[in-house]
Amino acid sequence: MNKFFALCFFIVLTNSVKAQNFQTEGDAIRHTVVASVGGESILYIGELDGSVSSYTMDGEKKWRVKTEDPAVLFEIEAADINGDGNDDLLAANANGNIFCYDSSGELLWKFNSDHKIRFSEVAIVNNKEKVQIFAGGNDYNLYELDSKGKLVSKTKIKGVVRKIQTGNFFGDKEDLFLMTYNHDKFRWDFLGFIDSATKEVIKNAKLKDKRLKNLSKYMITDITVSDINGDNKDDVLFFGDRSMQPQFTALDSNFDVLAVYTGNKKQTQRYAHSQGTFLPSRNEIMFQHGGIIMVLDTQGKVVKEAGSRYGKMVFSDFTYDPVSNQLVAGGTVDGGNVVRFFDLKNDKWWDTKHKKEGRMAEVADNLKKLYEQTLNFKLPSYQKRSDKEWVMSTRENIDPKLDKLNGGNVKFVIQKSPKEGTDRSPLVALLGDIALKKDRRGKYQDTREEIVEMARKMEEQGQPFTMWAGHGNDPFYIQIETLEKILEVAPTTCYGFVYAEMHNTEDPRVIHFINEYLPRLAKAIRKNNRAKLMFRYKNMFWAATSHLPLWKEMFFSGKYNDFLVPASEDTSNRIQDLNLAGRIGMHSGGYINDFAMRLIDDNPTSWRPLSPCGQNTVSPYLRQGVIMASYGARFGIVSTSGFVERPGLNILFALMKSGVIPIVEPENIQSIGSWHLIKDVDEKLVHVVDDHHKVKHYETDDENAVFSVAQMHWAGASIPEHDFSKLALGVRYRWLNYLPQIPKGMVAIAPVESKQKLQTEKIPYFVSNAKVGYIGEKKVSATEFGATIKEKVAQGGQQLNILVNGASWSAIRIDKNHTRLVLVDPNYINPKQHEVIVKFQNRTPKSATDILSGNEIKLAKEIKVNIPAGSMRFIDIAY
Known part of the structure; x- marks a missing residue:
């Protein structure tokens, strides 16, 4: 995207046209990126459950692909993958796939690992016309794919991937910035730069680096890459909060701090959604912290501030369009499906008032x-x-x-x-x-x-x-x-x-x-x-x-x-x-x-x-x-x-x-x-799921459980076919599924001591220890036990008066x-x-x-x- 920005930046901004807000035909917008198709800017949009679409800046839908296997869509990126001169769309989905769509919406390829993984990041390197695609998730590997979606290499890394970004960090070619976690919000395992050709570490920052003491205490909610100091090398921008107050830090490739912003108590908002990006046409940084939008200069000083503490219209994602010189706000975090624009030619762009439209107005x-x-x-x-x-x-x-x-x-x-x-x-x-x-x-x-x-x-x-x-x-x-x-x-x-x-x-x-x-x-x-x-x-x-x-x-x-x-x-x-x-x-x-x-x-x-x-x-x-x-x-x-x-x-x-x-x-x-009875609950499974701050619990066997992929590092992942949540409760992925659809009626969970009462009342039930099932006294694997769950749940549904x-x-x-x-x-x-x-x-x-x-x-x-x-x-x- 940096190359696209550079290419378009010569355009005379006074001739640009202000776009109008528009409602998409999809659901909750999670991501937006600007791409170039046919020499014009278009938007690629990613929805919460994995659907993707393309719209013109005027709001005309070009295409939409609905996901068949819902899971959280963690990342989308745009780049010319197939060499036709138009930007294609890459998506990292927690259903274990990396998808590549061309500019017409046709699926070019889908990468799926040979084992279950929750992909959360994807990035594109383009050096001397060689396209490299890097992806990562929760299995401690950095994946490299070619432009056809074929696996080129796997590199062992420490921790669960938090962010992969590409940029010209050292002045000669594009390399990778990588950040991994071992804790669900703090304490990175790795933060540094990797050579895109050799996959060797160029340099990395230690958690105890005194320069980064402040950064190590953030809950980092957004990371982006831009050259903010004009040295023709990309820098890394971190947006987040500490004690629920906004925090911003920018680092160069030597881990020297270029800019810092530390919020105050008046901006405190409980788990505010914090996002930010660099605006090259104004040489400014925008930073949304909940209901507040701040404009920072390149040293982190607040230039302007709009909105209010716990204010309304909290946007899901932001992207910058250099052609029209507009900031694009995609969706809202409560499920919005509207795209809104901030005209950066307006000196008070940050104070633009947007009305409630689309899905959230309907709600x-x-x-x-x-x-x-x-x-x-x-x-x-x-x-x-x-x-x-x-x-x-x-x-x-x-x-x-x-x-x-x-x-x-x-x-x-x-x-x-x-x-x-x-x-x-x-x-x-x-x-x-x-x-x-x-x-x-x-x-x-x-x-x-x-x-x-x-x-x-x-x-x-x-x-x-x-x-x-x-x-x-x-x-x-x-x-x-x-x-x-x-x-x-x-x-x-x-x-x-x-x-x-x-x-x-x-x-x-x-x-x-x-x-x-x-x-x-x-x-x-x-x-x-x-x-x-x-x-x-x-x-x-x-x-x-x-x-x-x-x-x-x-x-x-x-x-x-x-x-x-x-x-x-x-x-x-x-x-x-x-x-x-x-x-x-x-x-x-x-x-x-x-x-x-x-x-x-x-x-x-x-x-x-x-x-x-x-x-x-x-x-x-x-x-x-x-x-x-x-x-x-x-x-x-x-x-x-x-x-x-x-x-x-x-x-x-x-x-x-x-x-x-x-x-x-x-x-x-x-x-x-029907009922699911628990007998001799699997203690190991229970403890790794309850350890909900540590994310380094990945095992290839995580999928093989009646209550599967429930550990923290699987947040957002799709659920296998044999899982209790999917078969009994109609849940399809591990994210915000408090409202199960229970197509065969509610399946209650109780101790095995309830068996006698259920037998007396002729109510269907099945027994597991949460990891494996029981058929009689015999333990069977979760994959085999799925048939029993399905059978008993169907029997229970047949006995109800209403389904x-x-x-x-x-x-x-x-x-x-x-x-x-x-x-x-x-x-x-x-x-x-x-x-x-x-x-x-x-x-x-x-x-x-x-x-x-x-x-x-x-x-x-x-x-x-x-x-x-x-x-x-x-x-x-x-x-």
Whole structure:
């Protein structure tokens, strides 16, 4: 691309034409690059799930190729690969392929390794008319391909590829810049330059290089290459954040720092999406950090700044068009499919105001309609108002319009997070110095008396509350004696305590908590309180890790089922579908009385450097909440930052308070078709998946598991055909799949001890240890076991009265003659309208009514129903 820029830069910019924003025919735009075709600039566009397209700068679609094997599209590049004078398109897809399309959209070739790999980067070197293509991913190899897509060489490298870029770094030819990680957001394994001809390291930077001390602490979210100091050698530009404040560094090929920008507290935004690029026509650097766009000079000094903290319209990607002298913004991180332009001839280009258009305008309209209809909903005569209440721990500003709704009761609870500074000598005597280890994210300055007094005052004021009481970094935010006293002084307003990420069963502090704290808390809670213990775990804790001996005794023994409430970090987990099925199995299997949803606009992929964060729409969080509530989640730990537009989660609360979503008891769920039982869970698999910050866990055997490619380094990867998530839950890749389509009904996960009950009730089930399956007592490989999963899931689906294809869904018994069908757009941050097929079997309905619009739906054995983009429908089936 640098050569293209240089070629076009002579064009007289005053003669350029300003392009108009346009909506694409595709879905969530993730990448845009400018290419030259027929002597004119065109755009190549990559979508989140792998589809690619080409558009003119005027918005005319030239072609679009829809992906047949969805997975995250990590990178696209443009260059003349076939020598016809036009730029072709290269794409690195996490389905394990490198694709090359010519300028007409024809697939020139597809490279696939002889083993499963998640490709995340591709780059093109063109020296003396020799084209070299380099690609990399998670298997510790740098791949070199020729212009025909044939493998030329493989070079062993350290770490998981974070970035491959080409450039003229040393003044004579194009070489490679390579960065690899061993940690999901910090601590590179390799950062340096590689000779494109020999593949030898030219030079590399050590993590402890004092010049790079600041850079080593960034979460780097974008890297680009340009000559910013005018020495005819390319430099490397790093964009990211530290403590959620924007950070920028530019290095030359000697690793000397050319420019630095360090943000301030006023720019702090939680997991803001940060992107940047160099603008040669203005000799400026643009830097988007969440809702803020900054213009930097080539030393990193801020020239101008526009937008606002937690501002709107957070763009997915930027590219520069030298012909028209425009900055192109592709899509938005919440699923936008609009291309927008900034005219760089305008001295205030950075302050250009863009309106909401395309897919996200459609979603906003759909949610507005949903909210209005919900606020006007009245319970039908056949629906009884539940005596139970929803319990939502939230910081949201509650809309007064909810006051008029009386179809359900929502208790809004505040969460406090004191950290107790009481002496820990008694704990040290029992556990050793590890008891002194504390969480660096807070100051331990609250006394026991102050914390208890805080609880006493909230009891006097009638203010419901929970307290965050511990974390895997320190289970003792609040000590047991203080917890007991809180329960004593606040018997009606203390709704419980929250614990997060305490997954390490070898940690003596965790063991002490389970053996000593838990029995004492059980006694105190049962004495005179309604409190619950909410445990937040991500990865696949509720599907697999919870079946390890220590956890199994805690969560599945029945000792504490009246107050344990499992939750998951639902918005920052690439295997959310497994945790959902696990919690449903715990609840519907009778092992717990309640479970919780955690809706926080955290980074929602857990591959942090490439996280599409800062969503403006509440749609993904809303849809997650609806699905969980529709399967029995009555508690919530929910909050959104300033990115999310109003009315936000008030839509979810309105659905609860109106009775559109009833409080769901296990016996009323009519969409669980079959069960997956866990026996002797594979401990090695569990531990490498739970180790979610370290990415160097690649093994060729990762694919051969019932819960496969679940480790951190597989984030974004496609799922093999035998995998449980694909066969049972309709999930196709490991990224933002919290809303499984369950084409044969939900498949709940529970311990093998549920076998007898399922046999008695003649409900299909199958057994695995998460790595291999069991046929009888015989262990069989996951690839062989896939046939058993498919068979049992199909049997379960045949026993249901309703099956849905194309949506995330639930069927809830309202009374003996009415079922509420909940249909949700299953795409997370690529929302779109879905036509779904609803099949009736085993029982013939007499009517179907959309309860929000009041419209009757014409019945047949199978009916087609449209779900609005980013939204949902509620249909009552009468028998």
